Amino acid sequence: MDSPRxxxxxxxxxxxAYLRMQGRLTARLxxxxxxxxxxxxxxxEVLVHLTDRPEGRLRPFELQRDLQWEQSRLSHHxxxxxxxxxxxxxxxxxxxxxxxVVISEEGRRAIRAAAPGHVETVRRLFFDGxxxxxxxxxxxxxxxxxxxxx
Amino acid sequence: MDSPRxxxxxxxxxxxAYLRMQGRLTARLxxxxxxxxxxxxxxxEVLVHLTDRPEGRLRPFELQRDLQWEQSRLSHHxxxxxxxxxxxxxxxxxxxxxxxVVISEEGRRAIRAAAPGHVETVRRLFFDGxxxxxxxxxxxxxxxxxxxxx
Numbered sequence: 001m002d003s004p005r006x007x008x009x010x011x012x013x014x015x016x017a018y019l020r021m022q023g024r025l026t027a028r029l030x031x032x033x034x035x036x037x038x039x040x041x042x043x044x045e046v047l048v049h050l051t052d053r054p055e056g057r058l059r060p061f062e063l064q065r066d067l068q069w070e071q072s073r074l075s076h077h078x079x080x081x082x083x084x085x086x087x088x089x090x091x092x093x094x095x096x097x098x099x100x101v102v103i104s105e106e107g108r109r110a111i112r113a114a115a116p117g118h119v120e121t122v123r124r125l126f127f128d129g130x131x132x133x134x135x136x137x138x139x140x141x142x143x144x145x146x147x148x149x150x
Numbered sequence: 151m152d153s154p155r156x157x158x159x160x161x162x163x164x165x166x167a168y169l170r171m172q173g174r175l176t177a178r179l180x181x182x183x184x185x186x187x188x189x190x191x192x193x194x195e196v197l198v199h200l201t202d203r204p205e206g207r208l209r210p211f212e213l214q215r216d217l218q219w220e221q222s223r224l225s226h227h228x229x230x231x232x233x234x235x236x237x238x239x240x241x242x243x244x245x246x247x248x249x250x251v252v253i254s255e256e257g258r259r260a261i262r263a264a265a266p267g268h269v270e271t272v273r274r275l276f277f278d279g280x281x282x283x284x285x286x287x288x289x290x291x292x293x294x295x296x297x298x299x300x
Contacts, residue, residue: 006269011277014285017292019195022172024299027218045169068177119156127161129298130291135164137287141280142167148279149174 025125032121037114042077043086044118047103047111050087056103057090063101086110175275182271187264192227193236194268197253197261200237206253207240213251236260 007015030041039047049066050056058066064074078101081087086107089099103111127135157165180191189197199216200206208216214224228251231237236257239249253261277285 005273007273010285014289015272017289017296021292021295023218025295028299068173122165123155123157125298126295127157129294134291135160138291139164139167141284141288142171144279145171145175145276146167148275149178
């Protein structure tokens with residue numbers, strides 16, 4: 001490998017600020033959710049992806065693509081959510097692509113109960129301190145990075 | 151609670167793009183690190199925080215404050231890193247505030263070996279697609295959010 005292109009001082013500051021923000025924001029959102037609704041941020045993300053779909057169901061590989069978790073993490077997490085009654089698995093043997101993950105009535109109830117407090121917290125901790133311009137710039141930046149990630 | 155202040159369409163798009171970027175970027179950085187150096191992103195973050203300190207040592211509560219992990223996650227993670235020889239614990243009984251976590255020679259070797267590939271990947275996936283203006287705006291946004299998080 002050629003000698004690495006280190007980050008310059010501006011990039012270094014921006015990167016560290018981004019990592020700090022991400023870590024703290026995630027921790028705060030997780031604590032609020034757990035305290036007020038008993039869901040973790042990971043549960044919430046799985047349930048959001050399922051409720052986005054007609055009939056509330058997805059194949060595990062679709063969830064993995066959306067969430068970008070390691071396969072073993074996703075699989076363990078779904079097993080725990082199934083045990084808690086938040087999702088079920090629905091066999092689908094005819095096409096050989098394995099089971100669907102389906103949101104249960106209990107899962108729908110849990111995310112409906114959790115959403116107002118979670119969204120309020122996202123607003124209070126994140127959007128209330130930003131201008132419309134900053135919000136638009138963030139969306140653009142995230143989309144630019146996602147394009148590179150392919 | 152009053153009726154929740156839902157996110158409007160612009161905020162919703164920005165928030166989802168941010169979450170998608172964060173998830174995908176973290177997954178890619180983690181995969182590169184694991185494949186090229188056998189460290190996880192979590193190992194890397196712990197080692198970075200330790201190498202930032204004179205003598206390469208911190209108290210667990212300082213690491214927890216910096217990383218914002220749940221205490222049980224941090225504690226399990228440090229135990230695994232200790233078992234792999236990346237950190238050691240140094241008792242410090244006189245002041246009753248518990249042991250230090252100290253980076254080992256093996257830990258220093260591991261992060262020195264991992265850093266060039268990791269930084270190159272951060273540059274390639276993130277900074278190479280952004281303008282200086284976007285980088286400056288990101289730093290400002292992250293600092294604004296961190297101020298609110300207190």
